[in-house]
Amino acid sequence: MVRVGILGASGYGGAELLRLLKGHPGVELVGFSSRKYEGKALSAAWPQLWDERLFLPQEEVVGRAEVVFLALPNGLAMGLVPEILRAGKRAIDLSGDFRLPPEVYEAWYGIPHKSPGLYQEAVYGLPELHRAELREARLVANPGCYVTAATLALAPLAAEGVLKGAFVVGLSGVSGAGREGEGTFFAEVNENLKPYKVGGTHRHIPEMELNLGRLLAQGHTPRTHGARGEVRLSFTPHLVPMIRGILVTAEAEVEGAWDQGKLDALYRGFYAGEPFVRVLEDLPQTKGTLGSNRADLKPLYEGRTGRVLVFAALDNLVKGMAGQAVQNLNLMLGFPEDTALPKEGLWP
Structure with a gap:
C-alpha cells in the first residue's frame, strides 16, 4: 500500500480526493490537512463522509505520506513542493503553480513564483496526452x-x-x-x-x-x-x-x-x-x-x-480536478489507470 496525504482537504477538490482515495485498493490515506479545520473531525467539514479521523497539521501529513496531493489555493504549493521533493516524496499539485512557465504564470496570476526552477521538472497532468511522462513523474501539474x-x-x-x-x-x-x-x-x-x-x-x-x-x-x-x-x-x-x-x-x-x-x-x-x-x-x-x-x-x-x-x-470536480489527479496517481504508481475511478455518472 502506498501512503498518500492531502493538503487542503476542506475545499471541494479535497473532498472529492477524500471520497476517491478512501475507495482506492492500492493506497492508504494517512492524513489530510486544513488550516480552518485543524484538530477537528473530518465530519465537521464533510458530513457526507464516514470517517472519525481528525484534520492534521500540514507538516504531519507530509511526514507520513509517500505521495502528497496539494489541493490548495494558487500561490501556496510553490512554497511547499521543494521540501516535499527533497524528502524523497512525490507531489500532485491541483493548483496552477506549475502548469505554466514562471514568467507566464506571474503575468496571468499576478503572483511572484517562489520555485521557478521546478517548472522544468513538472509533468503536465493530462493523461490522454502525457501518459508516458507521467509514469516517471515526481511532480505533476494537474490541469483544471x-x-x-x-x-x-x-x-x-x-x-x-x-x-x-x-x-x-x-x-x-x-x-x-x-x-x-x-x-x-x-x-x-x-x-x-x-x-x-x-x-x-x-x-x-x-x-x-x-x-x-x-x-x-x-x-x-x-x-x-x-x-x-x-x-x-x-x-x-x-x-x-x-x-x-x-x-x-x-x-x-x-x-x-x-x-x-x-x-x-x-x-x-x-x-x-x-x-x-x-x-x-x-x-x-x-x-x-x-x-x-x-x-x-x-x-x-x-x-x-x-x-x-x-x-x-x-x-x-472529477475529470476536471480530483479524479484526474487520481488518474495521474495511478499512472505514477503503475496501477491500472481506471483504479478507483468511476466511468459512469449519477442520474437523475
Whole structure:
C-alpha cells in the first residue's frame, strides 16, 4: 500500500480526493490537512463522509505520506513542493503553480513564483496526452476543468496540424469557483446566467494555448517541455445556476476541407482506447458525466457555414480536478489507470 496525504482537504477538490482515495485498493490515506479545520473531525467539514479521523497539521501529513496531493489555493504549493521533493516524496499539485512557465504564470496570476526552477521538472497532468511522462513523474501539474475540457475538445485538430485558432465558450457550475467563491450566493446565482472574465482576461487562456501549441508542434503524444507552436484562442466563460459540471462549445478555425465523416474518423481514431474519453453520436450534456471521471465529446461539421464545432462535457470536480489527479496517481504508481475511478455518472 502506498501512503498518500492531502493538503487542503476542506475545499471541494479535497473532498472529492477524500471520497476517491478512501475507495482506492492500492493506497492508504494517512492524513489530510486544513488550516480552518485543524484538530477537528473530518465530519465537521464533510458530513457526507464516514470517517472519525481528525484534520492534521500540514507538516504531519507530509511526514507520513509517500505521495502528497496539494489541493490548495494558487500561490501556496510553490512554497511547499521543494521540501516535499527533497524528502524523497512525490507531489500532485491541483493548483496552477506549475502548469505554466514562471514568467507566464506571474503575468496571468499576478503572483511572484517562489520555485521557478521546478517548472522544468513538472509533468503536465493530462493523461490522454502525457501518459508516458507521467509514469516517471515526481511532480505533476494537474490541469483544471475548463482547460481539460477545451484541450480535449480541440486536441485531435491540433495534433493533425490543422487548427489555426478557436472561439471557446465555457459554462460552469458554481462549485468551479471553490467553496468560498465570490459571487456564488444562492440569491445571486439561482435563475441567473452570467459571463465573467471576458475579453481575453481569463487566466486559463495561456494554458489552453500552450497545450494546443505542443500538439501542433509535436503531434499526438507531446512532451511537457518539448517544442510548441502558436495558436490563439478566444475564451468566454459563463457561470450557470447548477452545482457542478462543465460544458464547452469550441468553434474551431481549421485548414482544409472537412465533412462529418472525416471529423468523426479523426476523433474516434485519436481517442481510441482511452478509458475516460467518449466520442458521442449525440450532443454531450453535463448531467451525463455527473460524478464520473469521464469526458464526453461531440465534433460537428456545420454544413451550411462550413464550420467545425466541438462540444465537451465533464464533471469539474472529477475529470476536471480530483479524479484526474487520481488518474495521474495511478499512472505514477503503475496501477491500472481506471483504479478507483468511476466511468459512469449519477442520474437523475
